[in-house]
Amino acid sequence: MQHVVVVGASLAGLRACETLRMDGYDGPLTLVGAEAEIPYDRPPLSKKVLAGEWEAERIRLRKADDFASLALDLRLGVRATALHTDRRSIALADGTELVYDGLIIATGASPRHLPSQPALDGVVTLRTLQESLTLHALIADGTARVVVIGAGFIGLEVAATARQLGCAVTVLEGLPAPLVRGLGAQMGTAVAAVHGRNGVQLRCGVRVDGLEGEGRVSGVRLEGGEVVPADVVVVGIGVAPNTAWLEGSGLQLGDGIVCDASLNVGVPGVYAAGDIVRWPNAAFPGDAPMRVEHWTNAAEQGAAAASNLLATSKGDEPTPFQSVPFFWSDQFDSRIQFIGRAHGDDEVHVFTGSTDGNFAALYGHGGKLRGVLGVSMPRMVMPFRALLAEHASWDDALAKAGALTAG
Numbered sequence: 001m002q003h004v005v006v007v008g009a010s011l012a013g014l015r016a017c018e019t020l021r022m023d024g025y026d027g028p029l030t031l032v033g034a035e036a037e038i039p040y041d042r043p044p045l046s047k048k049v050l051a052g053e054w055e056a057e058r059i060r061l062r063k064a065d066d067f068a069s070l071a072l073d074l075r076l077g078v079r080a081t082a083l084h085t086d087r088r089s090i091a092l093a094d095g096t097e098l099v100y101d102g103l104i105i106a107t108g109a110s111p112r113h114l115p116s117q118p119a120l121d122g123v124v125t126l127r128t129l130q131e132s133l134t135l136h137a138l139i140a141d142g143t144a145r146v147v148v149i150g151a152g153f154i155g156l157e158v159a160a161t162a163r164q165l166g167c168a169v170t171v172l173e174g175l176p177a178p179l180v181r182g183l184g185a186q187m188g189t190a191v192a193a194v195h196g197r198n199g200v201q202l203r204c205g206v207r208v209d210g211l212e213g214e215g216r217v218s219g220v221r222l223e224g225g226e227v228v229p230a231d232v233v234v235v236g237i238g239v240a241p242n243t244a245w246l247e248g249s250g251l252q253l254g255d256g257i258v259c260d261a262s263l264n265v266g267v268p269g270v271y272a273a274g275d276i277v278r279w280p281n282a283a284f285p286g287d288a289p290m291r292v293e294h295w296t297n298a299a300e301q302g303a304a305a306a307s308n309l310l311a312t313s314k315g316d317e318p319t320p321f322q323s324v325p326f327f328w329s330d331q332f333d334s335r336i337q338f339i340g341r342a343h344g345d346d347e348v349h350v351f352t353g354s355t356d357g358n359f360a361a362l363y364g365h366g367g368k369l370r371g372v373l374g375v376s377m378p379r380m381v382m383p384f385r386a387l388l389a390e391h392a393s394w395d396d397a398l399a400k401a402g403a404l405t406a407g
């Protein structure tokens with residue numbers, strides 16, 4: 001290959017560049033990123049950075065002077081605007097065109113907004129370092145009334161951090177329980193109980209009708225007319241993959257880029273990685289192609305996409321990317337970990353601890369293990385990774401749980 005381009009200068013894109021170099025590609029390598037920032041880690045944005053405990057420099061994925069060893073043509077602060085697969089080129093917002101032989105797309109995802117969300121001061125989303133610093137400034141003195149819309153992981157992490165800074169915090173969720181998408185209703189309720197114990201008002205089953213205020217937000221209006229007063233509103237209603245720049249490229253788009261098992265996008269020499277990918281994960285054979293929004297997946301897919309690009313450029317077969325999704329979340333003193341996939345119809349079995357505090361639980365369906373949840377039980381989750389990868393039976397999972405708790 002004469003020139004590899006990676007679009008998206010965050011976790012998946014950087015891991016792709018590092019892997020290309022580690023695996024021996026020493027030709028020209030361009031990394032394009034819409035943000036003007038040296039790539040950084042996002043998980044602390046709702047935790048230590050938001051709390052003001054960590055400086056921004058601490059979350060860089062590589063120190064500025066460490067980039068030299070990757071010998072990148074680093075194009076930061078410039079957005080890719082179009083992909084032309086016929087002439088193997090990418091158009092950038094500054095008018096330049098990059099011609100590639102190999103391409104990795106890692107443009108991630110961006111927060112969703114409320115329908116017809118007015119532009120009011122004090123209303124924020126949280127995805128970037130700048131947004132985290134802006135939100136920190138709004139809540140740092142602990143006097144703001146903070147309303148978080150959406151009881152997903154990021155919304156609840158923000159709620160916990162704002163509460164720990166002393167703010168009065170209300171979380172509004174349309175579904176009947178928090179964390180339903182990640183953990184299911186029963187365990188979502190159990191896990192989020194830590195918020196009630198710490199003075200966060202968690203209101204589920206309420207529908208937001210709109211925002212109140214002139215110039216600056218003053219409240220969140222619910223269906224039925226009630227207004228929840230707010231000085232700061234955090235909209236945490238999920239993310240949408242950044243595929244707009246690929247419209248018209250011929251790639252198959254559908255809540256992400258539809259890829260094959262090896263993360264190829266359907267065009268030779270073009271792979272994708274991270275939050276933007278939808279792919280058939282052989283670790284979950286009965287499931288539809290999935291998109292995963294977790295740190296570990298983005299890091300692993302960045303490396304896998306790069307390895308497959310190099311392999312195919314040499315005429316070798318690509319390797320299917322198969323993985324058991326894993327994520328963690330920190331809320332107050334709880335470290336939540338989940339490995340596998342939760343479905344609404346799963347049977348859940350708490351095998352150690354109590355749902356009033358710290359515990360671990362198995363998720364299963366049809367006689368098979370599908371996931372494992374731990375709340376501040378670090379040694380009870382990862383040991384199930386191998387069982388999940390080999391589609392272990394529910395009975396084998398119960399036996400493993402028994403052995404872990406006996407030991």
Ligand SMILES: Cc1cc2nc3c(=O)[nH]c(=O)nc-3n(C[C@H](O)[C@H](O)[C@H](O)COP(=O)(O)OP(=O)(O)OC[C@H]3O[C@@H](n4cnc5c(N)ncnc54)[C@H](O)[C@@H]3O)c2cc1C
Pocket residue numbers: 007008009010011012013032033034035041042043044045046078079080081106107108109110126127128154242245273274275276292293294295296298326327328329330
């Ligand atoms: C606040 C927060 C907390 C999180 N906490 C956790 C956690 O505790 N545990 C966990 O497992 N995961 C967590 N995550 C999720 C994790 O950070 C993501 O899964 C990961 O960042 C995905 O990496 P990515 O490289 O695929 O995409 P992204 O990190 O979204 O990066 C994509 C990059 O591409 C750039 N880009 C977009 N469009 C273009 C374009 N057209 N041209 C050029 N560049 C473009 C974007 O600006 C961005 O820099 C958290 C995420 C957030 C936001």
